[in-house]
Amino acid sequence: MSRSSFVFTPMALRSLELDEDMLERYKYKRQLASRHLNSYMLKKETKDRALLGSSTALLPxxxxxxxxxxxxxxxxxxxxxxxxxxxxxxxxxxxxxxxxxxxVATGQGLWSLxxxxxxxxxxxxxxxxxxxxxxxxxxxxxxxxxxxxxxxxxxxxxxxxxxxxxxxxxxxxxxxxxxxxxxxxxxxxxxxxxxxxxxxxxxxxxGASVSGRTQNEDDTPLHVAASNGLPDHTELYLRYGAVVDKQNDEGFTPLNTACSQPQEVQDLQRYFKVCQMLLGAGADVHTMDQDKRTPLHMACKNANPDIVDLLLAHGASVNNMDYGGEAPLHNILKVVCYKVSHHPERIVRALLNHGSIRVWPGALPKVLKHCSESPRTIEVLLNAYSYLKVTDTWVESVSTELFKHKEFFESIFSLALTPRSLQHLARCRLRNFLGGRVHKVVPKLDLPTFIKNYLLLEYRGYIH
Missing domain, CATH: 1.25.40.20 (Ankyrin repeat-containing domain)
Known part of the structure; x- marks a missing residue:
């Protein structure tokens, strides 16, 4: 070996390979940026020519x-x-x-990094x-x-x-x-x-257009405000004349949009205020999206009890079915285990007091299993039935880990041996007679407050 040469160690060779790779990537990156820039310049030059009638303006x-x-x-x-x-x-x-x-897609089904x-x-x-x-x-x-x-x-x-x-x-x-x-x-x-x-x-x-639409979803600024739960923006856009019932590509009005957004506990009031403003401006509670879901379906799915109460107060129908054949009550029961902190029992109670259809009795063990984290929800739901056929399947539906609510579940299981109380049967008879008018008639009856609350399915912590 001559004095003017030396041996490359494996580490040195690897370092050279890495340097060469970095150089190649840098060159490729520069070429790519250059293509982006050339494309942008070409578009801008064409636009400038159309506006100015010449290409004399200096390019950036x-x-x-x-x-x-x-x-x-x-x-x-x-x-x-x-x-x-x-x-x-x-x-x-x-x-x-x-x-x-x-x-990035390069065409003909090919992709490149x-x-x-x-x-x-x-x-x-x-x-x-x-x-x-x-x-x-x-x-x-x-x-x-x-x-x-x-x-x-x-x-x-x-x-x-x-x-x-x-x-x-x-x-x-x-x-x-x-x-x-x-x-x-x-x-x-x-x-x-x-x-x-x-x-x-x-x-x-x-001069911004309050009715400007996005090109892909056809959303207005009011849709965006509703989607993000922004009451101040909503009020601003309505004051500037935003149309309250414009539908986007999915058939959502701003009200549908606000009700359809997933909401954490800390977000519930913001979305409630948005819906309150939209309804105050004349939003239609009956507008359905492409899947025939109403705002009430969506509010139940996202478990916002205040919005549910608001929609019901404005005449929302509790028994409309979507394309999947599900009513609002189905939507809330499916998410109870994920939304316990949202007080889903309030929603179930409100729907039943407005005449909602009930769950098929044969499906109650399944409901018991999925809603066992919220005893109040189960209590309200079961108190809508005059008779319950409690079997061993009911007992097996409740995890032993949930026996922190032992007294409540034992009150349910005890009904396998005893009928419902006479007091409860009288409640059911009156509720069946009033139908969907329970929420209107009961508060007007000349009865003690505790009896009115009982008729309206107030929580007691046990089933009798």
């Missing part, structure tokens, strides 16, 4: 300067004043240096992060508010991130309040959290 430059990037992403106003002096252009396309890998590159601009970066002073500087240097290399404008970005002052600044400099993103969304559709209310107000003040 691509910026890969890390110093500029750092100044933008940190909101360093002093650095930006040096980097963007008077007379300089702020119309730049920022080419990201990173990017995640994702599978490519880098996800999202081109952006200085306006997008500063507007999305709330760097108001930096944003103002860029606008003063002539940055275009309509650039959208990543498919959204800077206005979309500021609304999505609830940056109200930046939203106002962009609108004052001519940003289009009805600009449509690559995904078919207007800025109002990006107002999806309580903190975005001020953005929504500014958008409407500058």
């Amino acid at each position: 430059a691509v910026c890969q300067d890390v110093v500029v990037h750092n100044a933008l992403y940190t909101g360093n106003l002093e650095a930006m004043q040096h980097l963007f002096p008077r007379g300089s252009t702020a119309n730049l396309i920022i080419e990201p240096q990173g990017g995640d890998m994702r599978w 490519t880098y996800e590159q999202e081109l952006t601009t200085p306006l997008h970066i500063t507007a999305g992060r709330g760097f108001k002073d930096c944003l103002r500087l860029l606008l003063q240097r002539g940055a275009s508010v309509e650039l959208a290399p990543g498919g959204t404008t800077a206005l979309h970005e500021s609304c999505e991130n609830c940056q109200s002052e930046c939203t106002k600044l962009l609108l004052m400099h001519g940003a289009n309040a009805n600009a449509v993103s690559e995904d078919g969304l207007m800025p109002l559709h990006f107002c999806t959290s309580p903190e975005s209310l001020e953005c929504a107000k500014y958008l409407l003040q500058y």
Whole structure:
């Protein structure tokens, strides 16, 4: 071996292979970003020609300067004043240096693993992060508010991130309040959290359409507010004339949408307030979606007792069947074990007091098994029957782990040997006579309060 040569160790060879692989990936990433950029420039040039009748306007430059990037992403106003002096252009396309890998369809049933590159601009970066002073500087240097290399404008970005002052600044400099993103969304559709209310107000003040539809789902801003449980947004849009019963592609009105959303305990009141406003504005409680589900079906499925009470007070039908042949009572019984903290017993009680059909007696052991985590729900349901055929199957349906409610379940199992009490039979007879009028008639009867509550299936903690 000559003195001018040396031996590569396996570790050194592996390091070289990794370096070569990284270089190849970097080249591929640059090529991909270049294709995205060229495609965007071509579309923009075509649009500019159509608007201006010529292609003399300067196209934005691509910026890969890390110093500029750092100044933008940190909101360093002093650095930006040096980097963007008077007379300089702020119309730049920022080419990201990173990017995640994702599978992308290439046509003919083929897929390839490519880098996800999202081109952006200085306006997008500063507007999305709330760097108001930096944003103002860029606008003063002539940055275009309509650039959208990543498919959204800077206005979309500021609304999505609830940056109200930046939203106002962009609108004052001519940003289009009805600009449509690559995904078919207007800025109002990006107002999806309580903190975005001020953005929504500014958008409407500058001409945003309160009836603008998304291209894919045909949702209005009112649908978006209902979907996210935003009462203040709902009130705002209604005040600006939003149509309360517009249906989207799935047949959902905003009321259907609000009732259909999964709701945690802390979200129940927000969605209730939205529904309250929509019904106050004239929303129809009977509108069905493509599967013939009404708002009541959906409110029961998501176990929001206040919304159920509200819908029933506005005349919702408790016995409408969806395409699957299920009434609202079926929907609540199927989710009791997941929604115990939502007080599902309130919903079952309200439905029965409004004349809901009952469960086929042969299915009661199955209901007992799935609802055993909520004894009150079982109590209300069983008290709607004058006779119960309790068998060993009932006992086997209740897990021994649930015998923390031992006294309650033993009161049920004891009915295998004894009939229901005379008091309960009298209650059933009166309830059957009143039918769906129980909730209206009983409160008006000249009876002691405890008897009225008994007739309305108040909880007692045992079955007799």
